[in-house]
Amino acid sequence: MGNQPDGQNLLLTARRVLLEEILPILPDESRYMTMMMANAMGIAARELDAKKRSDLEEEKSLGLFLIEAGVELDQKVDCDHEGMLAELIRQRSIPDRWRQPLAEMLLALTRRKLQISNPKYLSM
């Protein structure tokens, strides 16, 4: 338990100041860089928020998929399931009957990443 306001709150507050108070007084040529800064702060804030809630859940669902697909998992909690999945796909070790669930799982994984890096992209 850290001090309050937490990192997410600080980032979002600083981002709001950047966009609402600093950006309007900056010259045009600084606009692109400032928007990139705001974007980076938004991503970092959403990532902190997601970490608070779902890191373990995400690993669990990926882990469950691998177990159901017949993969023997290292039971360590910090086992890198995404790395293992990438390796299994490269080796073509996931049985073909898991084709559809695998595609769905990869889509879900990618959606979760987009929720952090660019949620607007999901509705484009």
Next chain:
Amino acid sequence: MDEMSDPSRIADFIAANARAENIQVTGFTKLSGGAIQNNHALSVVMDGGSCPGAHTFVVRSDAPSTIAASLTREQEFAVIKCAYAAGVTAPEPLWLCTDKSVIGQSFCVMRKVDGIANGRQLVRQELPDSEASALVRSLGQELARLHRIQPGSADLSFLKLPQPTAASARIRHYRGALDDISEPHPVLEWALNWLEDRMPSPLPLSLCHCDFRTGNYMVDKGRLTGILDWEFAAWSDPYEDLGWLCARSWRFGNVNKEVGGMGHKRDLFDGYANVTGVDVEPERVKYWEVMAMVRWAIIALQQAQRHLSGEETSLELALTGRMVPEMEFDVLNQCLTMEKTNG
């Protein structure tokens, strides 16, 4: 690049090559764009020689950071000369200087073309439909003219022939690139398997631009004026260029205009077929669009690595790395849609 702060040595080089009696520099500015190359506009007035009068040239030299896959200035100059001679609207290549004592590195001089290349600006312009159709048709014609150049017909022996096919060589290369990146990418691994399982029958190799997209061609008053940035040119499957141009990642938000956010495939394919006499196969283009998005994802990962390694600390490079899920999302959606359509 300190050598580039004073253009007089470049001007002297130009005067010597144009056999001008006198040359006067009237303008020298750095042009935007080009993470890998430095481009400067140089305006001069020359007396006598082969091209007297006022001219504006582009001087292209290496930027501090180079990418291993890109061509040297000398090689790029040879490629542009070859494309220009084949009737492709590339900026006219004039002189190459490989003598590093002049400005510290090789550079080439090309005639400057008018217009804008910035992808966002071009897409935002919203050309009238008839102009957009004509522009996109001309993009097809340009690619078809370029693709007429084949390994036997051009002296570009420094370009390697992909083995055994262009698609399989790309897949092998991208797997190798993923091995060099510590973070796992199951979606890209999945996409590479997908591409491997669906490789179309190979076509004869052509000279491909390999970065032919909105942002790398100049448009002035709705018309194509020049195709830029030839440093990734290679012998490849001609559909690789069509796929790169149409990939969803290069539409600058204008996703319904499949050709680089500028227009429609029917016009591109019409223009292409008009020169080659052979219809474009839309499914092949879609296959190479998937290849294009995988390639762009890998380039984005490599750009993030440049930031992470400290080679070039940059917010832009860092954020490019975080764009990868966008390409992965597009890849998955396109592959799954193609599977549904084709069974």
